[in-house]
Amino acid sequence: MGDQIQFIVEKLNQEPFRKNYNLISFDSLESLQLLQLLSDVLGEIDPKHAVDIREELPEQTAKRMLNLLGILKYKPPGTVSDLSAFRQGLVTGSKAVIHPVLHWLLQRTNELRTRAYLARFLVKLEVPAEFLQDDTVADFNKQYEELIETFKNLHKEHEQLKISGLSTAEIRRDISAMEEEKDQLAKRVERLKKRVETVQNHQRMLEIARQLRSEKEREESLAQQKQEQKSQLFHAEQRLQRAQIQLKEMQQVVADSKPESLMKKLEEEINFNSYLVTEKIPSEIESKKTSVYYLEKVVAEPAMTQADLTALERELEEVNAEINQLIEKRMITHEPTDSKFSMYRQQASIISRKKEAKAEELQAAKEEMSSLERQMEQKSSQAHKLEGSEVLTEDEFKQYVSKLRSKNTFYKKKRQEIAEITAECGILQRTEELLRQRHEAIQQQLQAVEEKKGISGYSYTQEELERVSAVKSEMDEVKGQTLDNMSEMVKKLNAMVTEKKASLAPVIKELRQLRQNCQELTQERDEKKIQYDSCVAGLETNRSALEQEVKGLLEECAQDESNYRYINCMKRILEIQLQRAKEEMKAYVSPDPQERRKAVREQYTRIILEQENLGKKLREKQKVVRESHASNMKQMKMWQDFEQLMECKRDCFLKQQNQAAIGQIIQEGGKDRLVL
Numbered sequence: 001m002g003d004q005i006q007f008i009v010e011k012l013n014q015e016p017f018r019k020n021y022n023l024i025s026f027d028s029l030e031s032l033q034l035l036q037l038l039s040d041v042l043g044e045i046d047p048k049h050a051v052d053i054r055e056e057l058p059e060q061t062a063k064r065m066l067n068l069l070g071i072l073k074y075k076p077p078g079t080v081s082d083l084s085a086f087r088q089g090l091v092t093g094s095k096a097v098i099h100p101v102l103h104w105l106l107q108r109t110n111e112l113r114t115r116a117y118l119a120r121f122l123v124k125l126e127v128p129a130e131f132l133q134d135d136t137v138a139d140f141n142k143q144y145e146e147l148i149e150t151f152k153n154l155h156k157e158h159e160q161l162k163i164s165g166l167s168t169a170e171i172r173r174d175i176s177a178m179e180e181e182k183d184q185l186a187k188r189v190e191r192l193k194k195r196v197e198t199v200q201n202h203q204r205m206l207e208i209a210r211q212l213r214s215e216k217e218r219e220e221s222l223a224q225q226k227q228e229q230k231s232q233l234f235h236a237e238q239r240l241q242r243a244q245i246q247l248k249e250m251q252q253v254v255a256d257s258k259p260e261s262l263m264k265k266l267e268e269e270i271n272f273n274s275y276l277v278t279e280k281i282p283s284e285i286e287s288k289k290t291s292v293y294y295l296e297k298v299v300a301e302p303a304m305t306q307a308d309l310t311a312l313e314r315e316l317e318e319v320n321a322e323i324n325q326l327i328e329k330r331m332i333t334h335e336p337t338d339s340k341f342s343m344y345r346q347q348a349s350i351i352s353r354k355k356e357a358k359a360e361e362l363q364a365a366k367e368e369m370s371s372l373e374r375q376m377e378q379k380s381s382q383a384h385k386l387e388g389s390e391v392l393t394e395d396e397f398k399q400y401v402s403k404l405r406s407k408n409t410f411y412k413k414k415r416q417e418i419a420e421i422t423a424e425c426g427i428l429q430r431t432e433e434l435l436r437q438r439h440e441a442i443q444q445q446l447q448a449v450e451e452k453k454g455i456s457g458y459s460y461t462q463e464e465l466e467r468v469s470a471v472k473s474e475m476d477e478v479k480g481q482t483l484d485n486m487s488e489m490v491k492k493l494n495a496m497v498t499e500k501k502a503s504l505a506p507v508i509k510e511l512r513q514l515r516q517n518c519q520e521l522t523q524e525r526d527e528k529k530i531q532y533d534s535c536v537a538g539l540e541t542n543r544s545a546l547e548q549e550v551k552g553l554l555e556e557c558a559q560d561e562s563n564y565r566y567i568n569c570m571k572r573i574l575e576i577q578l579q580r581a582k583e584e585m586k587a588y589v590s591p592d593p594q595e596r597r598k599a600v601r602e603q604y605t606r607i608i609l610e611q612e613n614l615g616k617k618l619r620e621k622q623k624v625v626r627e628s629h630a631s632n633m634k635q636m637k638m639w640q641d642f643e644q645l646m647e648c649k650r651d652c653f654l655k656q657q658n659q660a661a662i663g664q665i666i667q668e669g670g671k672d673r674l675v676l
Helices: 002-013 023-027 031-045 058-071 080-092 095-107 109-122 135-164 168-197 202-256 259-300 306-332 336-387 394-453 458-589 593-598 600-627 629-675
Strands: none
Touching (some): 058 080, 109 135, 168 202, 202 458, 259 336, 306 458, 458 600
């Protein structure tokens, strides 16, 4: 609770509240101030709630706050009775109600602000059914719902754009880069077109190349479809294998199990359920009824005073004394047959307690098993949604790991080859650079020699002619090879298409049959799933009702236990006080003076007498001081005057000595002058 209040104070002292609270000032706030503070926090989340609560009725304030808390999905702790107490505490401004609400709101302010903003547009207006019979109203309501859906989609897109983190500057930069790439590609296409226009039958070649590209794309799509169908077939075969394994296991269980064993299991279940129905649950219900009866009786009675508590304690002591007397009488008149019966009774009670404990453990184990099965189904469904396929089995996972390892080794090998090629490429680049430098040096020497001989430019012209002739011969060869390659490629493609069609025909037939089987199995599975869901829904409703009932009973038991402990503590305190009072009376009445001195009354009486004697002495001393005050003050004044007189005499004496010394010095000086 202290951490909660400290967190609230820290948040309220920050922006945008700036309340400047400390723990003491916040804890000393009155109910009206707490309600105003809660209204301010709600107003920060939703500006419509930034109002002064003094200008509205308490019921309106509570209704407004409850509506907003309901929209924000705040769940007050406890049951229905606690909810009524929560509403009452919100009206009265109770700290126990408002502090948790403030802590919950200040923990998630930004999230709640977004939720309140969305609630303004997404909380639907409740239109009565009789008004919806009108066509105009129905059309408007339909348009209203469509606008709500549009707002949802736009808000999702807005949030996704926020999360993506793309700024306008980055988008503009990407657009400019893409435009530059587009211009470069357009220029490149123009150059290629000009280069191709010089070739004969270039239109036909382009058409053949286009057909080749479309056939390649079609081949890739067919290969992808084939891969998808293979994966679907593989998963269908796996599901079929699992179903067959389950069927075999069930058949083995049925074949191995005999009617006697099945009957034995059924009898055990029937005995357990009958024990729960006939013994355990009725006894628990009866105990709960008795506890409820006593609690209602306690609630119906008026508030007890201290006198009532003492009377009840007296009655309790009398009843305990009677019980002890009866036990003593029974022990005196104890017979051997009774001892045997008591031993049997003890054994029976021990066995019954063990039986109840084991039944509770069995029931808890069954509930845990059912919860684990539900969790397993949820996890499998989540995995199916995420992956789009069934969860891998152990063997499938091992195969996947082995494939992954082989791919990893292949990747490392290729990576090593790339590193070697990169190193070799660096060496070749360095060699090329050195050769280029040597070539440039030789070219410079050749140009110098040509200038000396008067034939500058001869070597360059010769190189150009050789290069042009080599390029022309290469182009002619490329033209011929291109036409031959294209014709051969078209033939190969046609042959490959026919082969693929012939090889895929039986696979397609098998796939059709498998699809039909898959549809039948899916339909059967959907029917079973509907039956299972209906059964689960019924069981869930029963379970939730039982859980609510058990929760209420546990809370009542905890409350009763706390009341019992409180009453025991009060009883213990009263017993201690009573024991002290008895000891005091015993010591006070005792004829022994030593015992009397130990009594608290005697001790306090002795202390009081000592204090009275001390006060008497102090009063006498005060009287003496008052009587001698005037004479003492007069004597003190005389001593002060005497001290001043002596001080004056001392000053006069010192002054006289100084003057005599100065006169003597003057006389000695005069004598010295006369001598000179």
